[in-house]
Amino acid sequence: MHKITEELSTLKQRSRSWQKNHRKDLVRIGQMKELTEMCQTGHQQIFSKMSCLDCANCCKTTGPLFTSRDISRISKHLNLSYQQFFEKYLKRDEDDDMVLQTVPCPFLAENNECKIYDHRPKACREYPHTDTFNQNKIFQLTLKNAEICPAVFQILQTIKANVESR
Numbered sequence: 084m085h086k087i088t089e090e091l092s093t094l095k096q097r098s099r100s101w102q103k104n105h106r107k108d109l110v111r112i113g114q115m116k117e118l119t120e121m122c123q124t125g126h127q128q129i130f131s132k133m134s135c136l137d138c139a140n141c142c143k144t145t146g147p148l149f150t151s152r153d154i155s156r157i158s159k160h161l162n163l164s165y166q167q168f169f170e171k172y173l174k175r176d177e178d179d180d181m182v183l184q185t186v187p188c189p190f191l192a193e194n195n196e197c198k199i200y201d202h203r204p205k206a207c208r209e210y211p212h213t214d215t216f217n218q219n220k221i222f223q224l225t226l227k228n229a230e231i232c233p234a235v236f237q238i239l240q241t242i243k244a245n246v247e248s249r
């Protein structure tokens with residue numbers, strides 16, 4: 084098995100247990116005013132060393148939410164009507180959001196490339212959100228994403244180590 088696949092198979096469990104062991108520190112980090120800056124720096128450092136093409140765990144295990152604008156753009160690219168695209172790939176979830184019918188995402192190629200990369204949903208472009216503003220507001224989401232995304236887990240570990248070494 085490829086190394087990253089081995090790591091991914093235990094990521095959820097490792098991340099949950101790490102978060103449980105450091106709950107108090109993480110609550111404090113989630114409230115720090117420098118959190119956005121720390122996340123953005125960590126994001127740049129980690130993604131300069133790793134490629135999403137070696138991973139694709141987000142595309143394999145959780146799909147994005149689709150906006151109407153996403154559906155219009157992607158269906159046009161695929162020569163489908165809005166309704167045809169929806170019926171073929173999407174459903175409404177319990178929150179009434181438009182999500183994929185199945186994961187792994189049907190647009191994920193075997194080499195981990197996205198078959199609709201230039202047209203992909205906004206949520207895919209923005210994932211895992213660690214380089215956006217107002218990280219305090221989305222910190223709970225970031226903790227959840229650390230169970231899916233190895234980069235987010237590493238970013239959190241780096242932030243914690245940096246805070247401790249001050």
Ligand code: SF4
Nearest residue numbers: 135138139140141232
């Ligand atoms: S965003 Fe995270 S989970 Fe998705 S492919 Fe990149 S490293 Fe993997």
Ligand code: SF4
Nearest residue numbers: 142188190191197207
């Ligand atoms: S649309 Fe592309 S980037 Fe988004 S989940 Fe599917 S394969 Fe991944």
